[in-house]
Amino acid sequence: MELFTYERAHNPEAAVIAGAPSRAKFLGGGTNLVDLMREGIERPSALVDVTGLSQTIVETAEGGLLIGAAASNAAVAEHRLVRNRYPALSRAILAGASAQIRNMATVGGNILQRTRCRYFYDVNGARCNKRDPGQGCDAIGGFNRYHAVLGTSSHCIATHPSDMCIPLVAFDAIVHLAANGGSRSIKLAELHRDPGDTPQIETALDPGELITAIELPPLALARRSAYRKVRDRASYAFALISVAAALHVDDNRVTDVRLALGGVAHKPWRALIAERALVGQPATYDTFLAAARAELRAAQTQRDNAFKPELAARTIAAVLRTLAEEQA
Amino acid sequence: MPIIINGHDVAAPADPRVSLLDLLRERLDLTGTKKGCNQGACGACTVLIDGQRKLSCLSLAVQCDGHDITTIEAISEVDSLHxxxxxxxxxxxxxxxxxxxxxxxxxxxxxxxxxxxxxxxxxxxxxxxxxxxxxxxxxxxxxxxxxxxxxxxxxxxxxxxxxxxx
Structure with missing residues (x-):
């Protein structure tokens, strides 16, 4: 690991000043960044520890929730208001990583964690456009069971590995950002990007910009929400595909629905095509499956992940059926 | 502020690259905490930080300044078992x-x-x-x-x- 300076930030203003140099990085729980530094993939010259910034989870005036970026994943999953009002968020966090890692990992760090693509990690043995732009992508044509099928490019087929972000994009979460020049807020759905021909650029953040909080808008629908994760072993594994869903059914028709997918794209994938296809339709399994398949129609599969579109479609339909039955 | 390890004050290392795990094992001879994968996959290095289970291999020792660490050596008295x-x-x-x-x-x-x-x-x-x-x-x-x-x-x-x- 290369030498770096370490500094603890005591407020967001000090953090963004300390984090302004181009090779500075903000440090949360370290569960991803410290590992990447050990692998020689991340080489920051300075670490600005932001775990002492806001960890609070409070109700907003509008009836939503404001979650400090330094809150641990475990604290969010366990919080009474999250469990009651946004159960899919609790479920998604609990489906990810291990108890130890959930205790360490922060909300901000979870959002900004990097792909677990094996070729991205293989510094000496594989080409990766994300790690070394222009080098090529050995995941394409390689072992790509875990790779993306939506929004991919010929430069990168890596996935974003977060579970937590999937319900967050489904629920229209807002990300609060601070920078040396001031603060702003953007939708989480607009923070991560498709790889295009610049897969090394993963977010819409400006250099030195810090996530200070996420805000969940009030969403009555989210009280009936679910998260289902399909993976190769029952615990402590990344998703092959995952689904966050919330559904409201009235008189056997879908009146409102939120859907997002994990494990299928370079970003948390909001399934807007399926959502639009469902509103006003009969709340039946066949309708759910047809809408889900419409979402996956644009999928481009690789050698080892041709199963993903149909698995994702069926999982969406199964989750929606369960949510509909609970309202019958 | 020191790191409090099993009730004792320990100065944080000057080199920020030192993990909590290496501080425990290599500098304090607290070798009960084990190094397995050193990348957060195996849990062999689990310790309590402020009462919560965490991975010492992915914790930088400097981050633990002011925090309370409990290792396997301190869960019971000498010659007794937890x-x-x-x-x-x-x-x-x-x-x-x-x-x-x-x-x-x-x-x-x-x-x-x-x-x-x-x-x-x-x-x-x-x-x-x-x-x-x-x-x-x-x-x-x-x-x-x-x-x-x-x-x-x-x-x-x-x-x-x-x-x-x-």
Missing amino acids: PLQAAFIETDGFQCGYCTPGQIMSGIALRGEMQRGAPSHVTPRLEDVPEASNEEIRERMSGNICRCGANNGIIEAISSYVRGTL
């Missing part, structure tokens, strides 16, 4: 023993998590108080790998510890 240690012996919860300190630190924290009602992935309803079923214990211990395959004994030991039926 109840969970006794349970591991009772149930044959180990073979080679390398993962055991991490398993035990994890199991101690697990009981606290269950007692305060924290749900897990397999808890049927998020609003319920989780039961100490084998399924719950297995899920909650998935961050600690045992390559010998002593898992049945490990789960049995922790289940009985959580249920208080030792």
Whole structure:
């Protein structure tokens, strides 16, 4: 690991000043960044520890929730208001990583964690456009069971590995950002990007910009929400595909629905095509499956992940059926 | 501020690259905490930081300044056993023993998590108080790998510890 300076930030203003140099990085729980530094993939010259910034989870005036970026994943999953009002968020966090890692990992760090693509990690043995732009992508044509099928490019087929972000994009979460020049807020759905021909650029953040909080808008629908994760072993594994869903059914028709997918794209994938296809339709399994398949129609599969579109479609339909039955 | 390790003040290392795990093992001779994968996958290095189970391999020692660390060396008095240690012996919860300190630190924290009602992935309803079923214990211990395959004994030991039926 290369030498770096370490500094603890005591407020967001000090953090963004300390984090302004181009090779500075903000440090949360370290569960991803410290590992990447050990692998020689991340080489920051300075670490600005932001775990002492806001960890609070409070109700907003509008009836939503404001979650400090330094809150641990475990604290969010366990919080009474999250469990009651946004159960899919609790479920998604609990489906990810291990108890130890959930205790360490922060909300901000979870959002900004990097792909677990094996070729991205293989510094000496594989080409990766994300790690070394222009080098090529050995995941394409390689072992790509875990790779993306939506929004991919010929430069990168890596996935974003977060579970937590999937319900967050489904629920229209807002990300609060601070920078040396001031603060702003953007939708989480607009923070991560498709790889295009610049897969090394993963977010819409400006250099030195810090996530200070996420805000969940009030969403009555989210009280009936679910998260289902399909993976190769029952615990402590990344998703092959995952689904966050919330559904409201009235008189056997879908009146409102939120859907997002994990494990299928370079970003948390909001399934807007399926959502639009469902509103006003009969709340039946066949309708759910047809809408889900419409979402996956644009999928481009690789050698080892041709199963993903149909698995994702069926999982969406199964989750929606369960949510509909609970309202019958 | 110092790092408080098993009740003793320890100065944070000058080199920020030193992990908490290496500080414990290489500089303080607290070798009970084990280095398995050194990348957060195996749980052998689990310690308590401010009472929460965390991975010392992915914790920079400088980050622990001002925080309270408990390692396997401090869970019982010399020549006595913590109840969970006794349970591991009772149930044959180990073979080679390398993962055991991490398993035990994890199991101690697990009981606290269950007692305060924290749900897990397999808890049927998020609003319920989780039961100490084998399924719950297995899920909650998935961050600690045992390559010998002593898992049945490990789960049995922790289940009985959580249920208080030792």
